[in-house]
Amino acid sequence: MQSPSDLELIEQVNAGSERAFSEIVNRYERRVFFVVKRMLNDDDESADATQEVFIKLHDSLKKFRGDANLYTYIYRIATNVAISYLRKRKVRAVVRLDEMMSNMLT
Template sequence: MPAAAATDPGEVSDIDLVKRSQAGDTRAFDTLVTRYRGRIYAMTYHLIQNETEAWDLAQEAFIKAWRALPTFKHDAGFYTWLYRIAHNVCYDWLRKKKIQGDGEFDDERSEHRVAVGAEAAPKSDLAPDAAMSNAELGSRIRAAIAKLSPEHRQVIVLREVEGMAYEEIAALIPCSLGTVMSRLFYARKKLQELLHDVYENSH
């Protein structure tokens, strides 16, 4: 099979597509949408837990990104920038819906209890993404994540589903590294309580 031509849209870098989009090329932006819509939808769905709302919010994120393109400075990756917009769209939606988790902790006050270099999860932690392939178990995990507060839900999704580093999460939210680790610690602890039988059977 011949090598893809340099003009193949799939081979064009994000930076080139963004520059063309900023110049008004809607086809270039369509290529960016096609490239990232799956990942953005996956993120909105994991946070919102509602398929229809997640598609609407993903669409809203791309509309906001198109309108905000003139302000994109290329000092961060396009996907990171787009992800932050989608994250904020979801977070605003969650705030408006006043979705609350139960048994929440005060992250800021408890932050000093979790050292930056400390283990951020209980030793018997079961990574949610590792179990998603099992339909029944995946459904239970998603339901458990939905019971977390928006703050705790977002760090679990960013860390366990998106695989982001602590520093990336802190920059994205934004908050301190200690707050990220504190929220992850308590979010995982809460998930462990909700899925205690799963954790027990995994060992």
């Protein structure tokens, strides 16, 4: 038996099938993890980011028009999530530096 196409799975997800969404996750989870890991270079943070990617995907599949390949759409979500994590890291680093400077002055 042939596996359903990505578009068929999306139609099933939009009709309420969690099983179809699980199939999408199984198909792409490993690839997404390695995309975000290349950007974040941290296994735990990459696992969290991967989970966030699939949450965002689930929430946005009704908007998916099919103009591009599903993986292209997922890849864009993954890079945006990873960039968000990198921005949060930068903010935390600045806050820590400010705290250290404040402690040194007191």
